[in-house]
Structures are given as structure tokens and as C-alpha cells.
Amino acid sequence: MYILKNAWRSISRAKVRNILIGVIVLVIAISSCVALSIREAADSAKEQYLEELEVTAQISIDRQSMMQGFSSESGGFGRNSMKEMMTNQEDLSLEEMLVYAEAESVKDFYYTGTTSVDTDGNWEAIDTTGITEDESESEGESDAQGITSMGDQGRGGQIVGGNKPDMSQMGRMGVQGDCTIVGYSSDDAMTEFLAGTSSITDGEMFEEGTSEYECVISDELATYNEFAVGDVITVANPNNEEETYQLTIVGIYHNEQSGQTQAGMMGGFSASSDSANQIYMSYEALSAILTTSEGSAETTTDEKTGRTSSTALKNQVSGTYLFSTVEDYEKFEEEARELGLSENYSISSSDLNSYEQSMEPLNNLSEYAMYFFVVILIIGGIILAVLNIFNIRERKYEIGVLAAIGMKKWKIAVQYTTELLCVTFIAIIIGTGIGAAGSVPITNALLEKQIESQTSTKENQMANFGRGEMPSDMGENVPSDMPSDASSDAKGKGGKGMGNFFNTMGSTVTDYVDQIDSATNLTVVIELIGVGILLTLISSLFAIIFVLRYDPLKIMANRE
Amino acid sequence: MSKLRLENVSYKYEKSKNFVLKDISFEFEKGNIYAIIGKSGAGKTTLLSLLSGLTKPTSGKIFLDEEDTKNKDMYSYRSQDVGVVFQSFNLLPKLTAVENVILSMDVSGRKFGNKKEIAMELLNKVGLDEDEAKRRILKLSGGQQQRVAIARALSYGPEIILADEPTGNLDGETQDDIMEIFRKLAKDENKCVIIVTHSPEVTEKADVVYELKKNDSGKNGTRMKK
Known part of the structure; x- marks a missing residue:
């Protein structure tokens, strides 16, 4: 108990040192909070969309599979034979489709x-x-x-x-x-x-x-x-x-x-x-x-x-x-094959494709954010460790006195680690507050830039093909506001999914996720606490090693 | 029965070939003031470090109540069995006088009533008033710091008090005050007070004097008075 009391007294009486450590941790906490919030927003948007998504799928003739099957069976290429085979391959009849509709995974047909x-x-x-x-x-x-x-x-x-x-x-x-x-x-x-x-x-x-x-x-x-x-x-x-x-x-x-x-x-x-x-x-x-x-x-x-x-x-x-669910969709292929669906037919879903495309900017942003997070952690950890080493060297005399009056070295190490933990936690609480308030606008601003860059890349690609620009009404990205958007139900139910798949020039126009409502949640807070503990332990490790190595007699002899 | 006993204790520093202390056998009993004297480099402070448990003898044994201290946890020995008044006081400058005293009580792990009250009483006993007790160490004079160091050494009730040149930096009047405290501790409270000193006045007031001499050939500790 007295260790905590001492730690707190030490924090309050060495304000400059602790404010400096606090500011560094605060910067790390804000950056980490934003980075983790972006990842969380991407994950929760994905999860929520998948929860609401009712996947639709169609069965169509798989020409590529037929061609591959043909060449392996006949051992060579025969255009006429292949043409005949493909001509004779009928689309599924309604009766056949109804057979596959009996599969357990199918909700409706x-x-x-x-x-x-x-x-x-x-x-x-x-x-x-x-x-x-x-x-x-x-x-x-x-x-x-x-x-x-x-x-x-x-x-x-x-x-x-x-x-x-x-x-x-x-x-x-x-x-x-x-x-x-x-x-x-x-x-x-x-x-x-x-x-x-x-x-x-x-x-x-x-x-x-x-x-x-x-x-x-x-x-x-x-x-x-x-x-x-x-x-x-x-x-x-x-x-x-x-x-x-x-x-x-x-x-x-x-x-x-x-x-x-x-x-x-x-x-x-x-x-x-x-x-x-x-x-x-x-x-x-x-x-x-x-x-x-x-x-x-x-x-x-x-x-x-x-x-x-x-x-x-x-x-x-x-x-x-x-x-x-997506799982049901994935299960359907197996069930349909068991019910007799030939390998010449394939099952595909445009919903999942459009979903993946709509999530692309947010996923990219999430990925960059996580790289940024790792870099921040490494740099922050190093700065904190160095700062702690200086801190401990500066407090060498104090360590000597405490050891001389009989305080065990591990208790001294615990006191110093507790001091750092307290400063870290205060900074993390403040940082989480600032990060939480800032993460939504920051994420949305970054997302906007990401979408702009993505759209501009696609437009440039089209321009390179001489296909000009997309019509203005199609080129716009309609905000989908996924987590709360009521239209997502309709999107989920209908075959349209998220993507507006119209095209005049051979390219698709995707309805990107360009807004997030909230990002910082309990998971982010717990992760930030984890980051705090991790940073404290890593940076304290050096300090602990120093404390354990110090000999009180030498410290005091040097001082005298 | 001796409270503290050194049996053929020798000591040399890690990288040194010469022994600082050689074959020392001293005994310390409760109720007496002991003075350890000797010229500079004779090993007085080294002996105090051995007695205070800050280091261990190269050879020989130290007994506390006839129990070999080799088997003792030296942290609890330092925090409970001996109270040390260091030459440069070794107080924590960021804490107040009373906080320094309370910290030692906390570290000892012993149970006390109202720690602050006890610490205040101790500080009063060594001559510091309430206002001085609440000051941070750097705002106290050398004599006052010395008193705080004594109060800290007494705070958890050790039976052995070790003091390294406790009057070295003090004026005559303060020296007398401090020696009076030690005298009371030995005579009234039956503690074993061991003082390392150069001062003839302190030596004069001691019950037993041990002299350390620089002597590479044989024993370098001698009992001089009682």
C-alpha cells in the first residue's frame, strides 16, 4: 500500500518529468486510438453489413469449366466439338432450380x-x-x-x-x-x-x-x-x-x-x-x-x-x-453438388462482390492505420524506454537510500513501474477521450481522401483506355452510411447489393462506404489499456534492470 | 549475551588485494555507547557498512543475538534490526522530515498505531518542532537533517543504533544535544548505540571504544576503554 502512496507522492512532486512522459504517452494514445478506431470502424461496418446482408446467388453455366473439362477429356482442342457441347448444354430449367432450392441453406427462392x-x-x-x-x-x-x-x-x-x-x-x-x-x-x-x-x-x-x-x-x-x-x-x-x-x-x-x-x-x-x-x-x-x-x-x-x-x-x-448469411451461401455450393448440380454450372453472388468493393477504401485505410499504429508503438516505446533510463539514472540516489533503509529492490522496481503506469493511464484516459472525439471526423476525412484517390485512379484508367469520364450522376459516390442506413435492408434483400452495377463503358460504379458513425468502442478502450500496460512494461524493463543492478553501498559511497 | 558480535571478520573490496579489515572480533551489548575510532582509511565506515548489513564480510561471521546474520534476509535486517544514521544523512529530499520518518516505518513492515503521530513525537524528541517536521529536507539545516536522520533510525524501534560521524558537521551545542539523545537511547531505552567518530568528545562519552588501525600484518581492531 505504501508503494502506491509513495508512487503517487513521487508523481505529484516531480511534475515536469511526469508531464513530459504524459505528453509522449498522450500523443501515442491519441494516435493509437485513431488507428484502432479506424480498424474497429472497418470491422464493425463489415460485421454489421454482413449481419444485415441477405446474400443472393444465381446458378449459371460455367463455360470455362466446360472448356477445361473438354480439353482434359478429349486431350486436344476441337472447336466444332466444343461448340456442339456448349450448344447442347442447356440453362437450368425451373424444375431443376427448384430442386436446388430445397437445399437447407436456402432461405428463399x-x-x-x-x-x-x-x-x-x-x-x-x-x-x-x-x-x-x-x-x-x-x-x-x-x-x-x-x-x-x-x-x-x-x-x-x-x-x-x-x-x-x-x-x-x-x-x-x-x-x-x-x-x-x-x-x-x-x-x-x-x-x-x-x-x-x-x-x-x-x-x-x-x-x-x-x-x-x-x-x-x-x-x-x-x-x-x-x-x-x-x-x-x-x-x-x-x-x-x-x-x-x-x-x-x-x-x-x-x-x-x-x-x-x-x-x-x-x-x-x-x-x-x-x-x-x-x-x-x-x-x-x-x-x-x-x-x-x-x-x-x-x-x-x-x-x-x-x-x-x-x-x-x-x-x-x-x-x-x-x-x-454468407456462411449459408458458402454451404449452398456443397449442398447443390450433392443434389446433383453438374460441374458445368457455377454459383455466383454479385452481392459479395459489391460488398467487397464497397469496403475497399475503408479496408485500405484500416490497413494503413494499423501500420501507422505499429510504427507509433515502436517509436513511442523507444522514446519512453530512453526517457525511463534517464529517469532512473537521475534517481539513483533515491534508489540507494530506499535500499539502504531496507526496501527490497523488487518493491522499488514496482514503485517506479507504478508511477509510470499511473502517468500512462492518465494520459491514455485523456488520449482516448481526445481520440474518440477526433476519430470519426479524422476517419471520415481520411476515407474521403482514400475514395477520391481510388475514384481518380479508376477514372485515369478509363481515360487511358480512351473511354472518357463517367456520367456525372453515376460517378458520384452516394453515401451509404452503412451502419444506420435504412436502405441497406433493401440493398441486402435485393440483388443489387451495395454496388450500382451500371455501366456504359465497361466499368462498374461502386457505392463505397464513405461515412462512419462511431469508431471508439469498448474494444478500442481495452486495447488502449493493453497498449498502455505493454508500453509501461517494455519501457520499465530497462529501468527495472538498472534498479536490480544498483548496489546501495556504492551509490552512497559515490555520493559521499 | 552480546547483541551484536563480530567473529574474526575480514573484509576487502572486490578488486583490491589488501584487506581493509582483518580478523576483527568485537562485541556490542545493549545499554552501552560504543565509539569506533581510527584514522582515515582505517576501515571505520566499512565496519559500519558490515554492521548495518549493507555488505557482507569476506571472511568471518557477524552474529545478531548469537544468530549468524549470513542466514538472515539483509533487507529485513536493515529495516527492522538496525537503525543507521549516515554521515551524509541519506534522507529523501523530495519528502518532508515527517514523511522520511514514516517511510522507514512503512518499509519495516511492522504495525504501528498512528504513524504520523509517532513520527511527530520522535521528531519532537530529537528537537524538531511541528513546523520544521513538515518542511522538505532541503529546507532544513545540517543539524536539523541530522536530527531527522536519528528520528528515522529510531522510528521502527531497532535495538541497535549505528551512527557514522553524527556530530561531524555540527556546532558544539548541537553536538552536545545529539550526544545527549544517544546517551538517553543507550541508558534510558537500553539500546546498543555504536558511533563511528573522530571526535574526542564523543569518544569521551562512550562506554567502550574500539580503535581501528591500518595494519596489513595482522589484527587491526583493538578494544581500548571500559
């Missing part, structure tokens, strides 16, 4: 069907392609003939943006029409509405799972044709103009990105790819149309190739598996 249709001539699709109808028809014919080649391109492509119909796979849908009907299995499948990029502006959404021929159309298509809720539109089978279906408009929706992105991007291929020409309805209703179409279809066989073709409407099904 939803799907969309996409089919291409024509107008009946009484109304028109929005067409910014600049291709005349004749050209369009001939293109359609060539598409019909070239189904295989277009389809192949589509197979390897990953479905970006969750459950959004993949336009690159349209080749499997037969002759391209003017519009695209997208059938949704449930409201959960309508990720754009969940994420808020699309919303009903007039009327209402069709009933979930209805088999009525009810649809919602884009506001652009409605304005273009002066359609209103309650109107009936007629769509035709592009392979058989006589086959028509009447759909009742129950709602009109607005898509925020329509007209800015897809139109410019996809309009060059065909009008049906334009998001403005997408007609949404329930999958049940679409399925009813497809069944009717199949019933009235004509089948012909090509004499040369022996291949049969049908005039029935083609349907492209895209399934999305939903998982509660």
Missing part, C-alpha cells in the same frame, strides 16, 4: 421468366435504335438463324444486378420482338421495386401469383402510346403474328435509371432490350401465355441440320437463391 413479344401494330414500342422495321425484321430473322451464337454469348455471362433479366441471353428466346415480358414469381423477385429504383406512379402492382393477364408498364411506354391504367394492350408472338394476347394495364411504373442507362446502352441492339419496353406481370400469368402458345405452335424440322424449331414463345428463366 424466386425467379423470373422473360419472353420477347411484338406489338399488335395498334401501339408502338419505344425505339431509339434507329433501325427500320424491315431491318429489324431481317435482324430478327438473322437472330432466328443465329440463335446458337447469341445464346453462347449469353451463357457465360453473369447475371448482374440480381434478378434483372439478362439481355445478353435473349438469343435463346427465339425471334426478338419489340417488347419484353418479364414474369415475376413473387414480390421478392421484383428487386428494383424493393430497392426503390422503380416505383408505381399510377394504379397498383398486379397481385402476387395471379394468373390473370394483368401487367404494369413503364411510364415512358404509357406516355408514348397514351396508355392509362385500365387500358388493354395486345401483344403478339413474333414467330406467329396471328397469335395474340390481351393484357390489362393495372399499373404504371417509373424507373429512375430508365432512359439514362439501359436505353443508351442497350438501345443499340434492339427495342425489346430497352427497359422502357419491359412489361411486368406475374410469372403465373406469363406461364399461362406460354402454355397457350405451346398449344398452338407449329413445329418444323430443318432437313439439312435435322434441328427442330417451334413457333411457340420462348421463355428464359432466371432463378435467384436467397441466403440469410
Whole structure:
């Protein structure tokens, strides 16, 4: 007890020395607090996002795996054989997808069907392609003939943006029409509405799972044709103009990105790819149309190739598996293989990719902060150790007297270490307070710089490729404010994840984490206390060695 | 029975070939004042260091109550069994007089009542008033520091008091005061007081005088008076 009393008395009576030590520890504490807080912010943002994240995944044909398998099986490269193999490799059917949806790890499964249709001539699709109808028809014919080649391109492509119909796979849908009907299995499948990029502006959404021929159309298509809720539109089978279906408009929706992105991007291929020409309805209703179409279809066989073709409407099904956690997603691959999923298919998730990209600046900052932390610790430790050695040499006489009156050397060492610990702890408490107050603005400022540097690097890379700058509305990083952002739910549920994966020039625009709300928590405080103890012990170690080596008789003899 | 006994004690410093003390056999009893005299370099302070447990003899034995001190923990020996008044006092300058005394009581590990009260009483006993007792060491005169050193040596109640030139730097009147304190300690409180000194006055007042001589050939300690 008297050791503590002595230590405290010694601190209060050697103010200059202890203030000097305190200032050094204070600087170390503030720097360490900021560095640890940055790391903690990155960790907690990651943890919180992963907790809220519902991972979505799709199963698609793995062309690379097929090619590798082909070369190892055949022992050589045969383009025609390979082409044939890839042509015969069908996308998963809905029935097959449903089998894998039974896996334990899957929380939910939803799907969309996409089919291409024509107008009946009484109304028109929005067409910014600049291709005349004749050209369009001939293109359609060539598409019909070239189904295989277009389809192949589509197979390897990953479905970006969750459950959004993949336009690159349209080749499997037969002759391209003017519009695209997208059938949704449930409201959960309508990720754009969940994420808020699309919303009903007039009327209402069709009933979930209805088999009525009810649809919602884009506001652009409605304005273009002066359609209103309650109107009936007629769509035709592009392979058989006589086959028509009447759909009742129950709602009109607005898509925020329509007209800015897809139109410019996809309009060059065909009008049906334009998001403005997408007609949404329930999958049940679409399925009813497809069944009717199949019933009235004509089948012909090509004499040369022996291949049969049908005039029935083609349907492209895209399934999305939903998982509660990343672990479930990782487990799914194993389960799906056990349920019979071939190695020619791969499972991928755009959510995790976008998550990793969004965390990149914060992770980088966290990494730099930890390097900085280590350097601060080393330099701080050395300065403190040197200071302590001088301190102990200066107090040699005191050590001699204490030892001479019978105070054991280890008790003297404990007293000196306690003095240093007290000063260190006071400095750490003050440092933690200052660090905690400063860590959020400092982290956000550093994060902003990091994002600026990252964005500028990407822009420079694009400029080097001659692709110019990104459109201003896409180049901006929308603050996601992850830990408290309500939109993260929608982001988690929907297939969009955090990244706004639109691109006009082949690059992605990522929604970076650019704000943190709080950084210093109990873990940081405990770590700082640990740092304090560690620094004290390391720097005291030299002092302790000196104390143990001193001989009181020599000290006093020298003094006398 | 001797309180403290040296049996054929010799001592030489680590890197020295010559013995400072050779074959010394002295006895010290309670109730007496002992003076150790000798010329400079005769080994008086070395002998005091041996008696105070700051160092150990090269050969020979030192007995405390007929128990070999070799087996004793020298820290507890210094903090409980002997009270030392160093020539240069060896007080802690950052502490007040009373704090210096209390520190020794704390270090001894013994239980006391009100330590501050006891320390104050001791300081009063050696001639310091309350105001002086609360001053830091550097604000006290040499004589006052000497008194504080004596009070510190007495604070935990040791039966042996060792003093190295306790009157060396003091004026005549103060010297008498200090010697009176030692006399009372020996005669009234039955302590064993051992004083290393050059002073004839101190030697005069001692019950027993041991003289140390520089003598490389044989014993260099002799009992001179009683």
C-alpha cells in the first residue's frame, strides 16, 4: 500500500518529468486510438453489413469449366466439338432450380421468366435504335438463324444486378420482338421495386401469383402510346403474328435509371432490350401465355441440320437463391453438388462482390492505420524506454537510500513501474477521450481522401483506355452510411447489393462506404489499456534492470 | 549475551588485494555507547557498512543475538534490526522530515498505531518542532537533517543504533544535544548505540571504544576503554 502512496507522492512532486512522459504517452494514445478506431470502424461496418446482408446467388453455366473439362477429356482442342457441347448444354430449367432450392441453406427462392413479344401494330414500342422495321425484321430473322451464337454469348455471362433479366441471353428466346415480358414469381423477385429504383406512379402492382393477364408498364411506354391504367394492350408472338394476347394495364411504373442507362446502352441492339419496353406481370400469368402458345405452335424440322424449331414463345428463366448469411451461401455450393448440380454450372453472388468493393477504401485505410499504429508503438516505446533510463539514472540516489533503509529492490522496481503506469493511464484516459472525439471526423476525412484517390485512379484508367469520364450522376459516390442506413435492408434483400452495377463503358460504379458513425468502442478502450500496460512494461524493463543492478553501498559511497 | 558480535571478520573490496579489515572480533551489548575510532582509511565506515548489513564480510561471521546474520534476509535486517544514521544523512529530499520518518516505518513492515503521530513525537524528541517536521529536507539545516536522520533510525524501534560521524558537521551545542539523545537511547531505552567518530568528545562519552588501525600484518581492531 505504501508503494502506491509513495508512487503517487513521487508523481505529484516531480511534475515536469511526469508531464513530459504524459505528453509522449498522450500523443501515442491519441494516435493509437485513431488507428484502432479506424480498424474497429472497418470491422464493425463489415460485421454489421454482413449481419444485415441477405446474400443472393444465381446458378449459371460455367463455360470455362466446360472448356477445361473438354480439353482434359478429349486431350486436344476441337472447336466444332466444343461448340456442339456448349450448344447442347442447356440453362437450368425451373424444375431443376427448384430442386436446388430445397437445399437447407436456402432461405428463399424466386425467379423470373422473360419472353420477347411484338406489338399488335395498334401501339408502338419505344425505339431509339434507329433501325427500320424491315431491318429489324431481317435482324430478327438473322437472330432466328443465329440463335446458337447469341445464346453462347449469353451463357457465360453473369447475371448482374440480381434478378434483372439478362439481355445478353435473349438469343435463346427465339425471334426478338419489340417488347419484353418479364414474369415475376413473387414480390421478392421484383428487386428494383424493393430497392426503390422503380416505383408505381399510377394504379397498383398486379397481385402476387395471379394468373390473370394483368401487367404494369413503364411510364415512358404509357406516355408514348397514351396508355392509362385500365387500358388493354395486345401483344403478339413474333414467330406467329396471328397469335395474340390481351393484357390489362393495372399499373404504371417509373424507373429512375430508365432512359439514362439501359436505353443508351442497350438501345443499340434492339427495342425489346430497352427497359422502357419491359412489361411486368406475374410469372403465373406469363406461364399461362406460354402454355397457350405451346398449344398452338407449329413445329418444323430443318432437313439439312435435322434441328427442330417451334413457333411457340420462348421463355428464359432466371432463378435467384436467397441466403440469410454468407456462411449459408458458402454451404449452398456443397449442398447443390450433392443434389446433383453438374460441374458445368457455377454459383455466383454479385452481392459479395459489391460488398467487397464497397469496403475497399475503408479496408485500405484500416490497413494503413494499423501500420501507422505499429510504427507509433515502436517509436513511442523507444522514446519512453530512453526517457525511463534517464529517469532512473537521475534517481539513483533515491534508489540507494530506499535500499539502504531496507526496501527490497523488487518493491522499488514496482514503485517506479507504478508511477509510470499511473502517468500512462492518465494520459491514455485523456488520449482516448481526445481520440474518440477526433476519430470519426479524422476517419471520415481520411476515407474521403482514400475514395477520391481510388475514384481518380479508376477514372485515369478509363481515360487511358480512351473511354472518357463517367456520367456525372453515376460517378458520384452516394453515401451509404452503412451502419444506420435504412436502405441497406433493401440493398441486402435485393440483388443489387451495395454496388450500382451500371455501366456504359465497361466499368462498374461502386457505392463505397464513405461515412462512419462511431469508431471508439469498448474494444478500442481495452486495447488502449493493453497498449498502455505493454508500453509501461517494455519501457520499465530497462529501468527495472538498472534498479536490480544498483548496489546501495556504492551509490552512497559515490555520493559521499 | 552480546547483541551484536563480530567473529574474526575480514573484509576487502572486490578488486583490491589488501584487506581493509582483518580478523576483527568485537562485541556490542545493549545499554552501552560504543565509539569506533581510527584514522582515515582505517576501515571505520566499512565496519559500519558490515554492521548495518549493507555488505557482507569476506571472511568471518557477524552474529545478531548469537544468530549468524549470513542466514538472515539483509533487507529485513536493515529495516527492522538496525537503525543507521549516515554521515551524509541519506534522507529523501523530495519528502518532508515527517514523511522520511514514516517511510522507514512503512518499509519495516511492522504495525504501528498512528504513524504520523509517532513520527511527530520522535521528531519532537530529537528537537524538531511541528513546523520544521513538515518542511522538505532541503529546507532544513545540517543539524536539523541530522536530527531527522536519528528520528528515522529510531522510528521502527531497532535495538541497535549505528551512527557514522553524527556530530561531524555540527556546532558544539548541537553536538552536545545529539550526544545527549544517544546517551538517553543507550541508558534510558537500553539500546546498543555504536558511533563511528573522530571526535574526542564523543569518544569521551562512550562506554567502550574500539580503535581501528591500518595494519596489513595482522589484527587491526583493538578494544581500548571500559
